[in-house]
Amino acid sequence: LVPHNIGRGGGGGGGGSAAAPGWDYEANFELEGGVLTRTFLQPPAGATWAHVRITRVDGAEEEKDSSPTPDNASRLLVLHCMQLRPQHPYREGEMQTYLRTARNATREAKVRLDPGHLLEVDVGQYWSSLGHTPVKVQVQFRGVSPLNSAPHLFAGAGILPVEVQHDGTCPRHERLKPSAVLNTLRRVYAPKAATIRTGGERDVLLEPEKVMHALVLQYEVKLSSAASVKLSWPVLNDELYESPFASQLFLAFDAHKKCVGCGDAWSDKVSLGKGASTVQLIVRHDDMKTLKRLEALPLTVIWDLNGKSKVSVDVHYCRHDATLGGSKAGVHLLQPGTRQLLWLKEPSKSSIPKVAKDGGELSGYITFTEDVDSGAKPPSGSRSQVAGYPLSYAVDTTSASTGEASSPPPFEPETAPADAYRTALRDAAVKHLKSLAGKPAFEEIHAGALAAYGDELPLLVARMEHEDALAKKASTAEAWANVGEACDAVVAKIDVVELAQYYGVKHDLEDPEAKYHDKQFKKKKDTLVDALRVAAACKKALHSLAESDDAKAAFLSAMAELAKWVDVKETKHADLLVYKHKLEGSRGDALKVLSQVAGHDDPNACKALSAAQAKKARAALCGELGWAHIERMEKLLAIVAAPANYAPL
Structure with a gap:
């Protein structure tokens, strides 16, 4: 030194x-x-x-020694x-x-x-x-700094003034070129359960009267899509030896109780799947009262927003430019001892990333000066680690407007009051019938609804769902035959020619009336697809009960009808596609479909075939193919992927 x-x-x-x-x-x-x-x-x-x-x-350069010494390197x-x-x-x-x-x-x-x-x-x-x-x-x-060192944009405010100053202690002009970006999402979750455990013999400290206690907090984190996130407890994190607590550890579990991540005072990112995940935190201390104060400790889940998911915040020198969407702030010379007022414009709803639609706080930074004073590129080998000032924005989850153009009012056809009243009564009856699917009380109420409204499509759909629920319980050929008849009645009620003609051309969905009709046709198509899918599942069940050529042909015919309207390779139809591949002897294709379902982000992407069921079926199929070693491995991995209980903390 x-x-x-x-x-x-x-x-x-x-x-x-x-x-x-x-x-x-x-x-x-x-x-x-x-x-x-x-x-x-x-x-x-x-x-x-x-x-x-x-x-x-x-x-x-002329003084340079020509000899190959290290001084010239x-x-x-x-x-x-x-x-x-x-x-x-x-x-x-x-x-x-x-x-x-x-x-x-x-x-x-x-x-x-x-x-x-x-x-x-x-x-x-x-x-x-x-x-x-x-x-x-x-x-x-x-030096250039804001008078408010941590600006915060409030949802609905529209604009935010931020004043920056050059106090003159650094006697140089500064070239302002402000920019702001939001690149992090934070969402807070309250604990669902809190338990304090008293330690055993191994938790007794050197002082006989002191025993280490443990607070276990459990959180439920629901995500609309799979994501890699950081789990944080700001009150506790970033302290180890200086912390007043003996330890802080957490485990993260998926929907099947499999441990997918862990951490301590410094957490790495954890990959959480779509749907509900469970996070458990354990904090130790010798004073139970101290632990009780943490029973409501919130968990902060942090997303890094990259690429297109980042939110740029417009910065202006003039309030009117911020309000009217005028010119953005460019380069401006700030003299020592002076100030400059900036105006930040609230991000539009369309710029908010999908992951933030459920609420939370977007955070990022705002910078005020050019990185290089001359405006030229930095010299080769230069480094810049000048971070901006923190900026935050509370995401608005309501439908309130932020000054953007509103869409035209939806089109509503003229309906006589008596007809509207009748439709409302019918819809209420259908809603009640669907709650009775598979129950004895359905028949009497359905008969009354048929007498009052006739064989309208919603009533036929309710009958189909009822017969399907009964057949899944009884699992007899007669019950499945009733399902097939109910499906045929639904399909016959829909004008498939009119539906095909509508989807054969494109429509101007900017027009409110066209948008209304598109919604009605989409409902009809969804109903038709549901009926065809139930019909295919019915033929599948009948073939499994009686493996005849006629039953096989009926199932393949039902799958062909379904394929006319949707892509049967979609995950939601995986159970039918696997059965079809196995019937056709394409067990390799069946194995591929099962693997897609088993590894899908959403474990319930196919309602009739969950991820756990797909893994079990994949293991059985490997056994049929003679791959006994893979079958054993699949069964062991299934136990690891879905343990009976959470791993202990």
């Missing part, structure tokens, strides 16, 4: 020579492998970032800058980078500063980089 250099912003203090114009600190050092120079600088009160330049001063230098802040991990105020430098080359870096804290600038030559290297180190302090 060379002697410490102590300097102050605004001049080359002790250990540093008089700084060149435009620089606050300058010093020359002779570096060699394994030698570290340490310089301590006091930044001005208004400095928010520092510009560090390292230049090799090897002399003119490039050097690997290390720049390490740090500010220590009380009760903050040192890594939060640290920047370290490696700089490859050629003869007389210049390398630069930018470092974020927290005002009021001493800055340590360390420069060294990597231990394996041989030879002596004369370098010149220059430091320049710059």
Whole structure:
């Protein structure tokens, strides 16, 4: 280590020579492998970032020694800058980078500063980089900061004023070029259960009267799609030896109680599937009252938004531009001792990523100055670790408008009051009938509804669902035959020719009336597909009861009818497709479909064939193919994938 250099912003203090114009600190050092120079600088009160330049001063090119010595080679230098802040991990105020430098080359870096804290600038030559290297180190302090250091956009506010200042302690003009982005989503979950356990003999501390207790918190996290997220408890995280608690550990489980992730005070990302997942946290302490205070401790789930899912926030210099969508903020020169008012525009609802539609807080950062003062590209080998100021936005989950153009009112055909009343009564009867599917009370109420409204399509659908529920219980040929008759009645009621003609051409769905008719035709198509699917499942059941050629032909014919309207390769039809492949002798194709269902993000993508059932069927099919070793492995993996209980904490 060379002697410490102590300097102050605004001049080359002790250990540093008089700084060149435009620089606050300058010093020359002779570096060699394994030698570290340490310089301590006091930044001005208004400095928010520092510009560090390292230049090799090897002399003119003609003075270069022609002999192949290490002094003529490039050097690997290390720049390490740090500010220590009380009760903050040192890594939060640290920047370290490696700089490859050629003869007389210049390398630069930018470092974020927290005002009021001493800055340590360390420069060294990597231990394996041989030879002596004369370098010149220059430091320049710059500063622009918002009066509100953590701006927050409120949903519905539309715009947010943010005032930035250049307090003049850094006597240089700053080139403003503000930009803002939201790249993180946070959502908070309250615990579903909290249990305090008293430790056993192994949890007794050295003091006989003290016993370690454990608080176990259980959370349910529901996701609309699979995601890789970070699980955080901000009150507890980022402390280990300094923490007042003995330990903090968590386990994450999928819907089948399989452990999919774990962590402690510093959590890595955990992959959670679609639907409900369970998270358990255990915190230990010798005082039960202390643990009771944490029984309502919330869990924060954090998503990183990348690529198109990031939300850009428009920044303007004029309020009217922010309100009317005018020109965005460009480059603006801010003089020392002056301020500039900026206006942030609330993100449009269409720009909010799908994962944030269920609510939460979007967070990111806002920066105010150009990364390079001249506007040119940074020199080769430069580094920038100047982070912006935190920015947050609470996502609005209501349908309230944020100033965007509203869609035209939906089209509603004119209906006589008596007809509307009759339709409402029929729909209420159908809703009640569906709740009675498979029950004895269905017949009497259905007969009354038929007498009142005739064989209208909703009543025929209710009959089909009722017969299907009865057949699944009885599993007899007669019961499944009744299902087939009910399906045929539904299909016969739908004008398939009219439906095919409608979907044979495109329609202008921007028109409210066309959009209304499209919705009605979609309902008919969905009803037809449901009836054809139930019919195919019925023929499948009949073939399994009596494996005749006629039953096989009937099932394949039903699948062909279903394929006219939908892609039968969709996961929702996987149970029928697997059966079809096996009937046709294509067991490899059946195995492929089962693997798709078993590995699907949504374990209930196919209602008739869950992921667990698919894994079991896949193991059995492997056995049929003579792959006994794979069958055994599949059965063992199935136990691991769906254990009987949660792993103990």
